Amino acid sequence: MTAPNSDPETFAGHLENAVQAGTLISAVLSRPKNRQESARKITVSPLKIRGELLYQFAHRYDREETHENVTAEAVSERLQELIGTRYRDCHLMTTTADYQLRLNKKGHAKLSQSPPSHTSSLVTDHNRRKQHLIPDGEPCDFLAAIGVMTAEGRVKANRQRKFRQINRYLELVEHIIPSLPKDGPLNVVDFGCGKSYLTFALHHLLTKIHGRVVSIVGLDRKTAVLADCQRIASRLGLRGLRFEEGDIAAFDTNEPVHLAVSLHACDTATDDAIAQAVRWNANVILAVPCCQHELARKITPDWLAGMQQHGILQERLATLLTDSLRAKALEAVGYRTQVVEFIDMEHTAKNVLIRAVRREPTSENQQEAFREYQQLKQTAGLDEIYLDSVLDWASLSLD
Structure with a gap:
């Protein structure tokens, strides 16, 4: 330890005790002193492989993650080599208490303690895999073609997050299959x-x-990207899948649309996708919004000023308000809506999925949802927003 006071030594004692007692849940090292040479974050967690207790060091870089398993005898020494010398922050979670060690640039340390976030061990048995809709270890042609998996079925180390995202998405789609x-x-x-x-x-x-x-149309404006997608689909012989260049608002079809999907359409493009799906009377709408900028500059009430002094809070406030209005608007036009977590916040801030399933229209319920939609806008000091301009409220006799 390089810090000049006893806090790191006390922290090291807590760490050693947790390892010895088997109460260590996880340790997270962050704020590296040298970003060029070190991972930006290291997460350490216990796991069992063939009955042996090990500790996995997950080194997170900007675009990849590597893993290394360390024995229980070596984990304390390994962590103490990193804390203070290469990383300024360490958060230690045990079943008895949480500890936070922070070192400033001068090497002065501060150690804080709080009640435990978890009171039971979270040891993972590496030999018991989570049952995914697309399992790790079984070859999957499209995952191999897009570089997530090897031809033998092993998920690549630097594509684990994408693999989890894909399976999480499929779990959410699986829930709406009965509505199609x-x-x-x-x-x-x-x-x-x-x-x-x-x-x-x-x-x-x-x-x-x-x-x-199926008849699935993938729509985008990037010609080169679509060409790559079409080549993969053709090479794999994926029937009923095609890709077209075009804008969300301009695209139309003569066939009924059963499922409309909009993932990470930027700002009001999500509203265009929702409005188009509503016009089609789609059975199900899935939307993962992105970059909700519109309302950030329109929220005006004085009582919300304190939440808009800082850019990150203003952005999150606008995001919450935008997605709340979208969910309520979908209820007003005849959908049952849920707002669910797409993937863990550790992976991305764009983690909300709006899932809307068409139900039998009930005028009373729709009018109540529309009143709540209007009240929410009024509370936030909003007049007409883009979503109003693309949804035909007048035709629904709600206003």
Whole structure:
């Protein structure tokens, strides 16, 4: 330890005791002294492999994550070599207490203690894999084609997060399968599909897992990206999947749309996708909004001023308000809505998915939802927003 006071030594004692007693849940090292040479964060957690207790060091860099397993005998010494010398912050979680050690640039340390976040051990048995809809260890053609998995079925180390994201997405889609037509082809439009990792995953879920005939259109404005996606689809022989260049607001189809998807469409593009899906009377709408800038500059009430003095808080306030209005608007036009976590916040701040399922219209319920929508706007000091301009409220006789 390099800090000049006893805090690091006391922290090291807590660490050693936790390892010896088997009460260590995790340790997180952050704020590296040299970002060029060190991972930006290291997370240490216990796991069992074939009955042996080990500690996994997950080194998180900007674009990849590496893993290293260390024996219980070596974990304390290994951590103490890193704390203070290479990392300024360490958060230690045990079943009896949480400890936070922070060192400033001059090497002065501050140690704080708080009640435990968890009171039971969270040791992971590495040999008991989570049951994913697409399992690790089983070859999957589209995952190999997009570089997430090897041809033998092993998920690549630097693609673990993408693998988890894909499976989380499929879990959320799985919940709405009963709300789609049970017979005939399923028509899907994926707005802003980008590299189409999740579009390919959706095709896999519907065709390979559920055995449905599909017509899926991936829509985006990036010609080169779409060409790559089409090459992969053609090479793998993925029937019923095609990619088209175009804008969300301009795209239309003569076929009924059963599922409309909009993942990470920027700012009001999500509203365009929602409005288009509503016009199609889509059975299900899935939207993961992104970059909600519109309302950040429109929120005016004095009582909210304290939440807008800092950019990050203003951004989050606008995000919460925007997504709340979208969910309530969808209820007003005849959908049952849920706002659920897409993937853990550790992976991305864009972690909210709005899931809307069309239900039998009930005028009273829709009018009540519309009143709540208008009240929420009024409370935030909002007049007309972009969503109002693309949803035809007058045709619904709600206003």
